[in-house]
Each structure stands twice: as structure tokens, then as C-alpha cells.
Amino acid sequence: MRDITKTFPGVIALKDVNLTVRRGEIHAICGENGAGKSTLMKVLSGVYPHGSYSGDIEFDGEPCRFADIRGSERRGIVIIHQELALCPNLSIEENIFLGNERARHGVIDWMRTHSEAAALLQRVGLSEHPATPAMDLGVGKQQLVEIAKALSKEVRLLILDEPTAALNDEDSAHLLDLLRGLRDEGITCVIISHKLNEIEAIADSVTILRDGRTIETLDMVNDNVTEDRIIAGMVGRDLEHRFPEHVPNIGEEVLRIEDWTVHSPTQHGRVVVAGANLRLRRGEIVGLAGLMGAGRTELAMSVFGRSYGIGISGRVYKDGVEVHLRTVRDAIRHGIAYATEDRKRYGLNLIEDIKRNVSAAALTKLATAGWVHENEEYRVATGFQASMNIKAPTVSAITGKLSGGNQQKVVLSKWLFTDADVLILDEPTRGIDVGAKYEIYSIINQMADQGKAVLVISSELPELLGVCDRVYAMSAGRITGEVARAEATPERLMQYMTKVKEQ
Structure with missing residues (x-):
């Protein structure tokens, strides 16, 4: 891609951007939110057609002028967007071949559809039956179905926009292993990601964008690229500290939760939070760590006006007085706020x-x-x-x-x-870049300095250790440990996160 310039009304999204990707490599694109990463890939894949931008695209030495996505897919360029595009009510096999149906004489050949879908699912490491509805899959498996869909189109250049943003560590590791396997097969991958540790682990080279311009392209091995080196290119300065300095001024207790138990609304008899106890004090930033399924979000939502769960028992005290938070309005009225982990859907x-x-x-x-x-x-x-x-x-x-x-x-x-004087922030920096994360951390510190109590739920242990004054750990619905900042280490938290508290 040479001298790509793309403008929207009043905004220059890309200005003379250049990108060169070698065959059979995994090429990462990094940059802050708004740097132009997704826009550049939409230009490449024909989402923004030729004529809506200036500059040239060459693929395998031949000029490309795509009028739409179908044009790029015919050349073997397939993009998987951050917002997955599966139809939930259709089966896996129907989603894989949607718009690319296996038909004979104008009628879908279901036997061929089923056999080819099964082979593609095996290739990406899924054991599900091809007739399984897409809605029954978790986000990680849906991502793999998207890749199977791309493989069905004989992909040669696979573009993935934030493929692991919503995945847990296990699903992310499986996806990265799959990308390595595709690379070994000769398929070229371009990956946009904010997770710099993953880029360091998987990418062969990285191009950094800032404010719609190309800053540099680095060879991950020969240039000895580190996370700090990438960050410096992304934000235009060295971040000596990933987290802003903060001296807490902790006051009296403002919220206390005692013996809090929550049952699943969909799985009869299943306890998702069991006898949880925690407390928050004014001016304090408290973390809540746990693996996927530990019950962190369920705990937060059930306290916030019982917006999750059934059969809820336990007590909540606000400023030393027991309060009954039966609805979200009750929670807001008592000064409790909950910022959901899914801002696009619920926030x-x-x-x-x-x-x-x-x-x-x-x-x-x-x-x-x-x-x-x-x-x-x-x-x-x-x-x-x-x-x-x-x-x-x-x-x-x-x-x-x-x-x-x-x-x-x-x-x-x-x-x-x-x-609100109690703020529960569920994954407050998910899917945002390091520069914006630093701003969010600064805002969290300001909230605490105003005397508010802040509970931060995060899947990133370095984030909890860098921001919080105290951290609770959850495992299998139970609070299994509490660690002060001075004593907290990733290893100690992980020990608590992987054990079940004894009865």
C-alpha cells in the first residue's frame, strides 16, 4: 500500500500511509485508538472502495482496485472485523458458507456443505457439530468459525482486527497457535492488536501508525523490538511508567458486602457467587482478580440492583447502615454505580x-x-x-x-x-490502547482523590497491581484471598485465583 490517504468530513483518517507485508509472515499493526489502523485495513479489503481514497495497492505485484469486499475476496484477501459478523440463528455450516454457498443447479448441496464444514472445523481445532447454532458458541469459538469461513474462501492474506480483545487467556493462546499454523501453510496474516505481549510473541514484523501516518516498520527479531519500543512509537514519547503515580488518602469504610450468595438464572441450582465478603473505603482503589467464570462480573451486577442472578442472599452496608438494593434505581439512589465490561451493548x-x-x-x-x-x-x-x-x-x-x-x-x-461515591468498573480498559489506558488510570486516581471508593475488575494482573491499593481474588464464585498492594505479586494472586476456598 503506497501513499494511502483517506478523509471523512472534517477528518483526515489516513495521510500518505505506506505498508509492505511479505508473503507468509504475521505482520502486526499497532497504534492508539484513532490512529487509522482499522481504516487502513478497510481500504485494503474493499470496505472503502477504490475512488474513496487516494494511493495505490499492489498484491502479488499486480495493482488492485477493489470496488467492494467481494473483489478483495476473489484475490484471497479476507478481513475478520473486531465485531464478529456471524448470524446467531444460523448453524455453523450455514455461517461458514453464507454468500459462498455450496450449490448444484441453484440448490444448496447440504451433503457437500456438511462435509466441507466439518473439515474446516477440524482444521481450526473445533469439535462442534457443523449443524450447531452459532448462538450456542462462546466468543472464542465464534472467532474460530470466522477463520474457518475465511479458509473456505481460499484465503491468501488474512486480516484480523483485535482478534483476542474479548477472549480469555486459553482461547487467545489457541488462536495464536492457529495463526502460527496458518503461517506455516504459507498464509499471510495481518493482525491489529492492543495486546503488545501477544504481538511480541507472534509477529514477525510490526508497522506503527500514529495520527493517521506511518511512523515506522520494525523487524521483531533483527531490531530487538520490545513492548516499550512499540509504545514509544505509538504515543510519540517514552512512557517511563505504564501507570500514573498515586499516593492514596484512604478514609472510613463506605461499602461492605457480607455473605453474598447468587444463583444462576439459567442453570438451576448452580451457585455463581458463594458467601462473598468484601469492603471498600473512601479514597481507596480496590481490585478484583479472577479467571474467566470466577464470578467477578456476576458479583458486581448482583450488588448493583440485582441486575444479575436469582436466589440472592446476603447483606450490603453503605456508610455502616444496611441497605436493600432491589433495583438499579435503588443502587443509583444509594450512590453506587456500575460501568459494565460490555460498553457497546450495555453501557x-x-x-x-x-x-x-x-x-x-x-x-x-x-x-x-x-x-x-x-x-x-x-x-x-x-x-x-x-x-x-x-x-x-x-x-x-x-x-x-x-x-x-x-x-x-x-x-x-x-x-x-x-x-456516586462507590464506582464499580468492570474491565475499564478492555480494547483500548496504552495511551488511552494511561488517561483512564489517571481518571480512576482522580475519582479516589475525590473520596470515592473504586472497585476495579480486570483480567490483566499488571493493571491491578499498578492501579489498586488492595486486591481481592476470586475462584469458582468465592473470595479466596485479599492482598495489600505492597505484598501483591502476579504469582501470589494466581495462587488465589486457581484455588477453591475451603468450606
């Missing part, structure tokens, strides 16, 4: 603008006799835009068009506007 209205998202959880503060004062709503949102450094032209910008880091700032603004 934001993506088709609304910033100001309406900011005001959504505390609209009564802006209303008189049931009418919202729009000027006041605009003033409040503009204030948060400035204080949270939300990068958007105005607060009238559509939230769905913001980068992941800026969307997360809108989520935090929404809950800060409720005047």
Missing part, C-alpha cells in the same frame, strides 16, 4: 450523541416537571468533555463514532454525573 446508546449518554443515568437532575433542560444538559456534557478529555468535535457527536477509549470516558462521565 452506551451508540446511536445517540455524547450529551444524551452522559445524562442518561441521572436525567432527573436536569428535569423540572418531567421536562429536561437541554441547555443544562449541553453544559454538563461539555464540562465532562473538557475534564475527561473526550476527543470529539462537540457533545452532539454520535457516541458510536468515537474510539474505544473515548467511549469509555463517556461511560465514566455518565456515572460520575450520578454523584
Whole structure:
């Protein structure tokens, strides 16, 4: 790709970007949110057709001018987007060959469809029956079905946009092993990822974008590339510390949860949280560590107005007084906020603008006799835009068009506007780059400095160790350990995260 320039109304997304990928390599593309990574890949794959950008694309030495995705797929270029595109109500085999059906005389050949799908599933390491509905698969397996779909199109260049963003460690490791196997077969891969440790482990070379421009391309082996080296290119400066300095000022207890037990609403009799006890103090940042399925999110959501679970028992104390949080409104009224791990699905209205998202959880503060004062709503949102450094032209910008880091700032603004003094942040930096992460960490520190208690749920142990004053660990629905910051190590937390507390 030579001198690729792509503009949107009022925004230059790409400016004279150059990218060279060698046959049979895994080539990583890194950059902060908004650097132009996904836009560049959409140009390459024909999502943005020839004529909507300037510059040249060459594939196997031949010029390419794709009018649409089908044009790029005919050449063997297939893109798997971050938001998976499977149809949940269709079977695995129907999804694999959707738009590329195995037909004879205009009628689908189901025997051929089934046998070819089974072979592709075996190739990507899935044992599921091809007739299994896609909705019955976890995110990790859905990602593998997307790769099987790409292989069915005789892919030569596979583009993956944040393929492991929503995966647990086991699924991520399996996916990376699969990519290594595809590389050995001669299939070229381009991978966009914020997980620098994965890039360091799998990539042969890396191209860094910043502000829509190519900064440099590095050979991972010959250039001795490290995570810090990539970060310096991404943010334009050395990050001496991944986490901002913070001196806590911890006060009295503000929230205490005692003997909290939650049952699954879908699996009869299954206990997902068992006798959990934890406490939060003003000005304190507390972490909650655990492997996938440990019950961290279920604990948080059940406390937040019983928005998850049935058969809930236990007690919640706020400022030393027992409170009954039967609904989300009760939780908000008692100063408790919960920022979900899935901001796109549950945290934001993506088709609304910033100001309406900011005001959504505390609209009564802006209303008189049931009418919202729009000027006041605009003033409040503009204030948060400035204080949270939300990068958007105005607060009238559509939230769905913001980068992941800026969307997360809108989520935090929404809950800060409720005047909550307990903030539960579930995976607050998932899917955002290191520069934006640093800003989110700074905001979390500011919340604590204002006397709020912050509970951070994260799958990244370095994040918990770098941000939190104290960390709880969960395993199989139980709190199995509590460690002060000075005594916390990844090894010690992992010991707690992999054991079941004795009865």
C-alpha cells in the first residue's frame, strides 16, 4: 500500500500511509485508538472502495482496485472485523458458507456443505457439530468459525482486527497457535492488536501508525523490538511508567458486602457467587482478580440492583447502615454505580450523541416537571468533555463514532454525573490502547482523590497491581484471598485465583 490517504468530513483518517507485508509472515499493526489502523485495513479489503481514497495497492505485484469486499475476496484477501459478523440463528455450516454457498443447479448441496464444514472445523481445532447454532458458541469459538469461513474462501492474506480483545487467556493462546499454523501453510496474516505481549510473541514484523501516518516498520527479531519500543512509537514519547503515580488518602469504610450468595438464572441450582465478603473505603482503589467464570462480573451486577442472578442472599452496608438494593434505581439512589465490561451493548446508546449518554443515568437532575433542560444538559456534557478529555468535535457527536477509549470516558462521565461515591468498573480498559489506558488510570486516581471508593475488575494482573491499593481474588464464585498492594505479586494472586476456598 503506497501513499494511502483517506478523509471523512472534517477528518483526515489516513495521510500518505505506506505498508509492505511479505508473503507468509504475521505482520502486526499497532497504534492508539484513532490512529487509522482499522481504516487502513478497510481500504485494503474493499470496505472503502477504490475512488474513496487516494494511493495505490499492489498484491502479488499486480495493482488492485477493489470496488467492494467481494473483489478483495476473489484475490484471497479476507478481513475478520473486531465485531464478529456471524448470524446467531444460523448453524455453523450455514455461517461458514453464507454468500459462498455450496450449490448444484441453484440448490444448496447440504451433503457437500456438511462435509466441507466439518473439515474446516477440524482444521481450526473445533469439535462442534457443523449443524450447531452459532448462538450456542462462546466468543472464542465464534472467532474460530470466522477463520474457518475465511479458509473456505481460499484465503491468501488474512486480516484480523483485535482478534483476542474479548477472549480469555486459553482461547487467545489457541488462536495464536492457529495463526502460527496458518503461517506455516504459507498464509499471510495481518493482525491489529492492543495486546503488545501477544504481538511480541507472534509477529514477525510490526508497522506503527500514529495520527493517521506511518511512523515506522520494525523487524521483531533483527531490531530487538520490545513492548516499550512499540509504545514509544505509538504515543510519540517514552512512557517511563505504564501507570500514573498515586499516593492514596484512604478514609472510613463506605461499602461492605457480607455473605453474598447468587444463583444462576439459567442453570438451576448452580451457585455463581458463594458467601462473598468484601469492603471498600473512601479514597481507596480496590481490585478484583479472577479467571474467566470466577464470578467477578456476576458479583458486581448482583450488588448493583440485582441486575444479575436469582436466589440472592446476603447483606450490603453503605456508610455502616444496611441497605436493600432491589433495583438499579435503588443502587443509583444509594450512590453506587456500575460501568459494565460490555460498553457497546450495555453501557452506551451508540446511536445517540455524547450529551444524551452522559445524562442518561441521572436525567432527573436536569428535569423540572418531567421536562429536561437541554441547555443544562449541553453544559454538563461539555464540562465532562473538557475534564475527561473526550476527543470529539462537540457533545452532539454520535457516541458510536468515537474510539474505544473515548467511549469509555463517556461511560465514566455518565456515572460520575450520578454523584456516586462507590464506582464499580468492570474491565475499564478492555480494547483500548496504552495511551488511552494511561488517561483512564489517571481518571480512576482522580475519582479516589475525590473520596470515592473504586472497585476495579480486570483480567490483566499488571493493571491491578499498578492501579489498586488492595486486591481481592476470586475462584469458582468465592473470595479466596485479599492482598495489600505492597505484598501483591502476579504469582501470589494466581495462587488465589486457581484455588477453591475451603468450606
